[in-house]
Amino acid sequence: MTTTTSTTRVGTGLSLSGVTLTFGDGDDQVAALDRVDLAVSPGELVAIVGPSGAGKSSLLAVAGGLTKPTTGSVVVDGIELTELSSRALATFRREHVGFVFQSGNLVPALTAIDQLRLVEKITGRRAATPPEALLDAVGMAAHADRRPGRLSGGERQRVGIARALVASPSVLLVDEPTAALDRRRSHEIVELLARQTHEFSVASVMVTHDHDVLEHCDRVLEMVDGALRAL
Numbered sequence: 758m759t760t761t762t763s764t765t766r767v768g769t770g771l772s773l774s775g776v777t778l779t780f781g782d783g784d785d786q787v788a789a790l791d792r793v794d795l796a797v798s799p800g801e802l803v804a805i806v807g808p809s810g811a812g813k814s815s816l817l818a819v820a821g822g823l824t825k826p827t828t829g830s831v832v833v834d835g836i837e838l839t840e841l842s843s844r845a846l847a848t849f850r851r852e853h854v855g856f857v858f859q860s861g862n863l864v865p866a867l868t869a870i871d872q873l874r875l876v877e878k879i880t881g882r883r884a885a886t887p888p889e890a891l892l893d894a895v896g897m898a899a900h901a902d903r904r905p906g907r908l909s910g911g912e913r914q915r916v917g918i919a920r921a922l923v924a925s926p927s928v929l930l931v932d933e934p935t936a937a938l939d940r941r942r943s944h945e946i947v948e949l950l951a952r953q954t955h956e957f958s959v960a961s962v963m964v965t966h967d968h969d970v971l972e973h974c975d976r977v978l979e980m981v982d983g984a985l986r987a988l
């Protein structure tokens with residue numbers, strides 16, 4: 758039997774200062790991120806828009822400790838990510854960061870509820886809000902026993918959001934959550950993200966091309982050539 762402990766974390770949000778991410782060298786050098794400063798408070802949903810290649814995915818990767826910036830500081834819950842080893846970063850991500858990807862990225866063989874229970878098993882931690890309650894919160898309680906193949910795109914995305922919240926993350930990083938959805942479902946998903954962000958006091962950053970859903974976000978920033986500015 759796996760021993761699990763239940764914890765509720767009070768996060769202090771996400772802060773990036775002077776973050777630069779450079780790929781290549783010499784004439785081929787690309788600054789994917791150019792002196793980015795960004796502070797996201799617990800309970801705040803920030804949207805990042807901008808053209809293709811502007812650096813939006815790079816920003817999420819650096820904010821979530823998946824990629825080390827070339828220069829600058831990334832702090833989550835008072836922890837400076839740039840000083841952590843790869844191993845410590847992996848643990849940090851499991852405990853502090855929730856990721857939501859375009860298609861939900863669910864495990865095909867698992868039912869909706871088991872997608873969430875798997876996270877508890879991996880982290881060895883019981884969710885502060887039980888998986889059943891999280892599925893209910895995203896309107897998926899009735900489909901708890903369905904596998905992804907029998908869910909619509911919007912439903913998969915809902916399960917993906919619930920799963921990202923299992924570990925009580927301080928930071929939620931969301932990449933194009935509405936890319937595969939029609940207009941109505943897109944609004945529902947981003948409204949849901951905003952609600953969960955506020956309810957669970959998560960510092961959330963969502964990258965999107967969908968200007969239609971920005972009304973649900975607390976703040977909108979634009980990324981152009983690796984630099985962030987208010988829209």
Ligand SMILES: Nc1ncnc2c1ncn2[C@@H]1O[C@H](COP(=O)(O)OP(=O)(O)OP(=O)(O)O)[C@@H](O)[C@H]1O
Binds near residue numbers: 780788809811813816
């Ligand atoms: N591993 C890499 N090696 C070299 N260049 C890279 C790498 N990853 C990203 N880049 C470059 O960094 C810049 C920013 O890329 P990024 O994927 O962050 O943009 P994006 O805004 O997310 O784009 P999209 O909206 O198309 O997903 C681009 O010029 C891209 O070509």
